[in-house]
Amino acid sequence: MNALFRHRSATATPSSRPAAEDRAELDALREMVPSPGAPRLSPDRHARLEARLMNAVDDTATASGTVKPAKSPSAVGRPSGFGRLTTGRSMSLGVAAAVVAATVAGFAVTGSSGQKAVAAPAPLKVESSRATVPLATVAKRATALAGSDGAARRGTHRREWAMGLWDDGKHEPEQVPVTESRDRYNADGSGEAQDIEDGRVVHRTHLPTGSWEKSASYVNTPPTTVEGLADYLAKENPDTRGSAYWTVDSLEALLREWTPGPAQTAAIDGLLAEQPGLRAIGPVRDRAGRQGQAYAADFKGTVRWTIILDEHTGRVLGTELSSIRTDPKMRLEPGDVEQYDAYLD
Structure with missing residues (x-):
């Protein structure tokens, strides 16, 4: 069972290795994730966490000799909406997509800020009273x-x-x-990431020198x-x-x-x-x-x-x-x- 978090999704292929090995890797990946009681992740930390998880999956797969050739995004039947962290990446671990998706979606849905899930928005509605501009x-x-x-x-x-x-x-x-969210970076790559609710900054994350170049x-x-x-x-x-x-x-x-x-x-x-x-x-x-x-x-x-x-x-x-x-x-x-x-x- 693979979960795909649409705007940062991963394409997974079934694993043919023993279930015990998959479970061990699953446990190792989960240890890298902050506990549910930790402060809600800012978008910047959110992205870096997933990148870290995905890199760990790649490293593990490479060590086991199971990595498959990468595909370009257009070669995938249904593309990721946001593929910059995992562009062209084809993973051999069947559990990987589920771990990353559950991690990301879990923080989004159950973050300590108490925000609740919301219904999907309706499609954009064309306003016929205004003219279409080429x-x-x-x-x-x-x-x-x-x-x-x-x-x-x-x-x-x-x-x-x-x-x-x-x-x-x-x-x-x-x-x-x-x-x-709002994030700003300085010339030295340092900066600050802010989470905003109802127009107020509710969480700040300091980003040290060089953070921009790394992320x-x-x-x-x-x-x-x-x-x-x-x-x-x-x-x-x-x-x-x-x-x-x-x-x-x-x-x-x-x-x-x-x-x-x-x-x-x-x-x-x-x-x-x-x-x-x-x-x-x-x-x-x-x-x-x-x-x-x-x-x-x-x-x-x-x-x-x-x-x-x-x-x-x-x-x-x-x-x-x-x-x-x-x-x-x-x-x-x-x-x-x-x-x-x-x-x-």
Whole structure:
């Protein structure tokens, strides 16, 4: 029975080794996880914990000689919505995905802050009273503002939600809390991660010198040209070349680490406008209640990335991953939202 936490999921293959060995590795992985009574993990610690777990799984599998060749994300039948920690990783341990998913979902659902799980949000609703703005128009407006004051900043302020999914066809999707976090980094790689509830900072985590370089996938400042940004994203995921879906996927990962300035925003919108597979959905209100324009790209008729832009400035307001067909194993129906991120400043 494998659990897949959609926005940080792993692809697992069955283990053919004795159950006792799997149990021993399972116990070893669990020892690495803080007890349920520990303070709720900040998003930054949350990501680093999973990376640590996944690396331990890889190290164990390598030692036993069971690692299989890695696949590119596009080779997987149903892609991860957020694959930066485990991009292209194919694991041989059947228990690994269950451990990581249970760990991550467990902190999200039962954190000591007392937050309760929430129902899945409804799909974005197109507001017919407002006009659809072509992506090319939004990109031109962003380009006109590219010289405005404001540089890209390390770290983000975002609100996020994700669904815990099981791939055994027996469990209903697990609804997890909406969380809000803010993290900022200094030039030396130090910083602070904050958990926010009802507009108040409820938990702070100091991040020592060098933390940025150790945790970020996109360490260098994002480029300010369309061509430069395309190359920048392709270094992390070559599948962005010629794919609207994987371009949005990579931008979602980037926006978990950087808050773009006006020049980067213009490059992002210009790159999106060049994607033939990205189509206008129409005017919507995002998960923070802001007016925006939604554009979407599909992956093999299974899932859809939607990106929401401020039609006046081109700023990215949010990204959403949703199902576009019935999936009995995942207990999903068309339109089911699997995750979203709202970028707040």
